[in-house]
Amino acid sequence: MMSAEMRAGTYTAPELDDAFEQELQQMALEVSAPPLEEPREPGLARYLKFQAKDFVKHRGVAILAIALVGLWIFHYNYIPEIVRDEVRHGRSLDAEAERALFRTIVMGGSLLFGGLGSLISAAGIVSRDREGGHQKFLFAKPVRITKFYLQAFAVNGVGLLACGLITLLLTSLAFLRPVPIVEPLLAIGGMYAAVGGLVFLLSTLVRFDLAAALVLGLLSFPLRAMAERGHWWAVATSWLLPPLYKLEAFTPESRRHAYSIVDAIGSLATYGAAYVAIAVAALKKRSIMR
Amino acid sequence: MSLIEFRGVGMRYAPPLRRPVTALDDVWLEVRAGEVLGIAGPNGAGKSTLISILLGYVRPTSGVVAIDEQDPRTYIARNGIGYLSELIDIDPRWTVREALTRFATLGGVLDAQIPLRIHQLMEKLGLGDLADRKFKHLSKGNKQRLGLAQALLREERVLILDEPTHGLDPLWLMRFRGIVAELRRPGRAILIASHNLEELERLCDRVAILDRGRVQRVVDVTRVLPQTAESLWRLTIARGAEQLAHAFPDAADLGRGDWAVHAETLDALNAGLAALIARGVLLAGVAPAQSALELEFHDAVTEVA
Numbered sequence: 233m234m235s236a237e238m239r240a241g242t243y244t245a246p247e248l249d250d251a252f253e254q255e256l257q258q259m260a261l262e263v264s265a266p267p268l269e270e271p272r273e274p275g276l277a278r279y280l281k282f283q284a285k286d287f288v289k290h291r292g293v294a295i296l297a298i299a300l301v302g303l304w305i306f307h308y309n310y311i312p313e314i315v316r317d318e319v320r321h322g323r324s325l326d327a328e329a330e331r332a333l334f335r336t337i338v339m340g341g342s343l344l345f346g347g348l349g350s351l352i353s354a355a356g357i358v359s360r361d362r363e364g365g366h367q368k369f370l371f372a373k374p375v376r377i378t379k380f381y382l383q384a385f386a387v388n389g390v391g392l393l394a395c396g397l398i399t400l401l402l403t404s405l406a407f408l409r410p411v412p413i414v415e416p417l418l419a420i421g422g423m424y425a426a427v428g429g430l431v432f433l434l435s436t437l438v439r440f441d442l443a444a445a446l447v448l449g450l451l452s453f454p455l456r457a458m459a460e461r462g463h464w465w466a467v468a469t470s471w472l473l474p475p476l477y478k479l480e481a482f483t484p485e486s487r488r489h490a491y492s493i494v495d496a497i498g499s500l501a502t503y504g505a506a507y508v509a510i511a512v513a514a515l516k517k518r519s520i521m522r
Numbered sequence: 523m524s525l526i527e528f529r530g531v532g533m534r535y536a537p538p539l540r541r542p543v544t545a546l547d548d549v550w551l552e553v554r555a556g557e558v559l560g561i562a563g564p565n566g567a568g569k570s571t572l573i574s575i576l577l578g579y580v581r582p583t584s585g586v587v588a589i590d591e592q593d594p595r596t597y598i599a600r601n602g603i604g605y606l607s608e609l610i611d612i613d614p615r616w617t618v619r620e621a622l623t624r625f626a627t628l629g630g631v632l633d634a635q636i637p638l639r640i641h642q643l644m645e646k647l648g649l650g651d652l653a654d655r656k657f658k659h660l661s662k663g664n665k666q667r668l669g670l671a672q673a674l675l676r677e678e679r680v681l682i683l684d685e686p687t688h689g690l691d692p693l694w695l696m697r698f699r700g701i702v703a704e705l706r707r708p709g710r711a712i713l714i715a716s717h718n719l720e721e722l723e724r725l726c727d728r729v730a731i732l733d734r735g736r737v738q739r740v741v742d743v744t745r746v747l748p749q750t751a752e753s754l755w756r757l758t759i760a761r762g763a764e765q766l767a768h769a770f771p772d773a774a775d776l777g778r779g780d781w782a783v784h785a786e787t788l789d790a791l792n793a794g795l796a797a798l799i800a801r802g803v804l805l806a807g808v809a810p811a812q813s814a815l816e817l818e819f820h821d822a823v824t825e826v827a
Contacts, residue, residue, distance in 0.1 A: 270676065270677050271632060272602075272630035272631075272632075272676070273630055273631070273632050273633065274630065275627050275628040275629055275630045276628070278627045278633065279624070279627050279628050282624050282627070364611060364612070364613065365609075365611035366611050366612040366613060367579075368577065368579065368605070368607060368611075369605065369607075369610065369611075369612060369625065369669075369672060370625075370628065371577075371579070371598070372577060372598060372602065372603050372604070372605035372673075372682075373598075373602050373625060373628040373629040373630070374598065374599055374600060374601055374602035374628075374629065374630055375599060375628055376599045377595075
């Protein structure tokens with residue numbers, strides 16, 4: 233538009249022509265410009281399919297590969313294991329005892345799967361994006377950072393459970409017999425809540441979250457031993473770590489133990505919720521820049 | 523109406539065991555709707571910190587930043603913005619098409635419109651043949667064009683372009699200027715941070731010169747005329763350069779027939795040129811040796827030093 237100063241002053245014809253031309257261009261622009269308020273569809277829920285795809289490509293395949301190796305080892309060693317068990321007990325196994333042994337091995341394998349799978353599934357959810365630097369582009373879009381990462385954490389958890397289910401079904405096929413489904417999946421879910429939650433928290437705080445989680449995992453054994461001996465600082469510190477010892481509740485021979493499955497799942501879920509809540513607070517407070 | 527406002531913004535980093543660094547100090551700045559504002563400054567002036575604060579990725583230690591009267595993250599989470607940075611950095615395994623589809627989805631573009639929108643942008647920015655190429659296999663210029671494409675997926679009210687021409691070849695540099703000129707809208711605020719003063723002078727309405735964390739001055743480039751600036755001129759002489767000393771004793775040879783001369787006023791310049799022509803000198807060109815913005819920038823930065 234022509235300024236008031238320009239209107240008041242004395243100008244040559246070319247200057248006035250230029251000003252008039254500018255004014256016409258501005259008017260044309262205002263008419264031709266598309267509206268800035270174009271319709272928008274919530275993006276985060278639709279982005280879920282990409283997060284699921286990322287899980288499958290970058291984590292799920294690796295988890296299933298490890299699980300298949302584990303299944304192969306289990307299948308290869310199962311008969312010798314029965315023989316060893318018979319030798320150990322000096323009697324031949326009846327059908328029920330053999331079923332109990334099979335179940336124990338499946339539960340033990342599921343716990344191992346849950347632990348490793350939780351580490352792989354939750355590692356780097358935030359730290360890898362921060363390190364890569366593409367958070368800056370993701371979060372210029374209309375999306376809340378906390379919701380984005382909570383959705384990624386949930387998608388990876390569901391993905392891990394799906395991998396667990398596939399592994400159990402493959403186990404059933406490999407041995408041509410039914411396998412327990414609900415209890416192993418509950419154990420895997422509980423482990424993801426607690427271990428995955430802790431790794432998710434670490435990924436919001438440090439760069440090498442997987443390494444930090446492994447160090448914590450290793451330290452937890454001597455720490456728990458010291459806590460059982462009554463060292464107050466060890467008791468206090470061990471409160472910060474997830475109560476994985478309660479997973480004993482899932483092993484058939486420990487049914488007489490103090491922990492029930494409900495108690496174990498409740499404790500792990502509570503710890504997981506607390507870790508995730510702290511992670512959300514960290515995401516809100518902490519810069520997402522490197 | 524101001525769409526973006528910095529009110530007394532300061533940013534002080536205090537890393538443990540190291541000396542605190544003041545990246546920004548009492549920055550007051552506004553970008554009005556319909557305006558293109560440039561941010562210029564030497565390395566370490568605080569441009570990147572200013573933009574990180576505007577994106578809500580870093581909180582200022584003092585002052586307030588607002589986009590449309592809202593906290594930046596609140597505004598962005600509700601509305602989104604167009605953002606391009608100097609070095610676009612996304613998952614190296616994504617193809618051009620996949621990256622744009624992801625950003626369009628997250629940006630809220632309707633599912634039905636995504637393929638067409640992406641096709642149009644890829645054609646406009648010369649990415650059509652690279653649709654299925656992975657990000658890690660793109661050249662620097664192609665990455666930058668992909669970055670621009672993702673910033674333009676929606677008609678956002680706020681565009682932030684941080685060193686947008688980084689890595690672009692001269693042809694795309696020219697096309698980029700045309701694209702940014704097309705982005706002007708009455709209700710849109712565009713902020714461009716760049717080292718390239720010529721680019722800012724061509725694209726922006728005003729340019730804020732930032733140095734040592736402070737806005738040293740804001741130059742209205744639509745009003746500053748070359749002849750009001752300091753009088754260093756570039757003469758291109760086709761014949762008779764040996765006569766130059768008669769009119770401009772301090773003339774400096776820039777090579778290839780170009781000479782730099784001082785003239786305090788336009789009258790003095792014209793008198794000198796008339797004298798040269800009278801002596802048979804054949805002039806091929808006269809132009810300010812530095813643009814008005816370059817001179818303002820030079821003054822602002824050296825004043826502080």
